[in-house]
Amino acid sequence: MNERMQVEIWTDINCPFCYLGWNSFRTALEAFEHRDRIELVHRSFELDPAQPRGVSQSVIAHLAEQYELDLEQAAEGERTLAAKALTDGLEYVVADRDFGNTFDMHRMVHFAAESGRASEMLDAFFAANFADSRPLFGDPERIVEVAVGAGFDETAVREVLADEDRYAIDVRDDEELAVNFSIPGVPFVALDRHFVINGYEPPETVGEALQLAWDRYSGATSV
Template structure:
């Protein structure tokens, strides 16, 4: 059964949602039959990368908040992250456009390393204060998961995988996805947000039950007769 997850590396709830979903998957009896695919989504496609700007100041300016309120919001998500074993250092987060990072994940996905790339990107952004719009930084992250650094740099220095990112974003718009994280199970059931683990478990159970029933349906019974095939043979 396929689970598709739309997320943005800059979204604090996406990393938290990732951990909660992973916890649910561990509890799910049929997790060996689940295929997870990460999809791209940009919360702020027009964001300009600016390592000199503090994230609290950026949020205050972008959302019309006070600096104190921005700090309170970041302290809140930091506490939420700690509850699932994640360390957020929001004061060190680098204001960066995420499009290049999404291209990086598609390169990783090509090598079967999409989930590993997502984990490293989240950790780089929220924990280690790395610039996820920097090619050298992404090449280093790629090396940690087994990618060739030269391949990463060549891909990111070109426009490679840009269409893949745009396709994911367009698909999200078609599905009506307006926020992330967004989990789609068996192309039928969706979970929006960093929900509690039991919500994910219940949805996995329901989606899998229907998916499994579909797989176990008997094949078509064919009564053979005179035909013409695609090669023109009759």
Template sequence: MTLRVDIWSDIACPWCFIGKRRFEAALAGFAHRDDVRVTWRSYQLDPSLPERYEGSEQEYLASVKGMSSEQVGQMLGTVSEQARTVGLEYDWDRLVPANSLRAHLLLHLAAGTGGVDVGAVKDDLLSAHFLRGEAISDPEVLVAVGGRHGLSEEAVRTAMEDDRLHAEVLGDFNTARSIGVTGVPFFVLEDKYAISGAQPTELFAQALQKVWEEAHPAPRNFITLDSDGDAPACGPEGCD
């Protein structure tokens, strides 16, 4: 029996990258990790964001959150500190604010293509956005990412206009709304337990163990108490 984990996240979400690293660290130390099936679900923090915002990440955040430049700088500083704890060095100056819809289409293409590690594609997209300063809405960037994971240029370009993949992405958005997701990352284990946010690795590890034990209860081990010699008893062939 597998343990199902659905993860809603956005490529344009710094905490989603941190949460991914923390969850994967917990999974790496989980005894039954080979029996865990992870499904990456799509979510957009800002569907109205243009394909490419004409300005910096700091300017974008200040405009949408109504914060001062100083407040945005403090917020990004806090995020950067947490990112470093999982080996990530965010480059806010190079980051290109861009709509993430096409990146989600690439992820759904990867999920429907046999032999492709969707988690690795997700990692590559997050790295493109937060570490390499690439526009995740740019088809050329997506073709390059897809190519590194065995997806052809034709398949990636076709995916950008694929109605079926669009429907799948929108389906993830709608499911998120229906279960009350208001922020990401958001983890759902076995459709029963939810974990919101980039929680510590230890919490993810505890959740995996708890859900596994509930699904696979340990057999009862009785200690037999008996006097010297066999006591009278009944069995399939009769009674003593």
């Protein structure tokens, strides 16, 4: 039998459903009997890759423009998501959150993956974006602050940010893979590339999908 079953999860730091979905997946994984036999791979997906680097804008203003809403309608949508996050045990700030390009943050997640700490880096950026009203985008120093706060070496973090080519191909490869798989949006989870979870699902549903994928995987690799 192969060592571990691979589970790939595409997310974007800008995506509130990814914030909720990753938390739901992790909850299900922690309760999964064979969790030690799961190889988790975080993959990059940019909701808006056309966003320029170094720019920060109000997330409510961005949502209003993108979906042709007025500001109050956009704010109400954020309040609905905040209420859902609260039921899942997550903090979610509505006022003053910002929106921007996530490419460098995805590069940082790949950097963290080299030491087996991709989840920690992703957690840090999700928390900085959704549970903290301070701006996250537009200033590379904020990325440094978040990464160092998560326990990563400051010199190494600055070296990655200073070299725009480092891990860039990894991000692009993930995004190309998403295109090849016709992934419609995120969060998107591929379990052993035979079962998928498309969008946010509660931990119970995720757990059922994990079990189905595991049953197939363990049966196929035991012969």
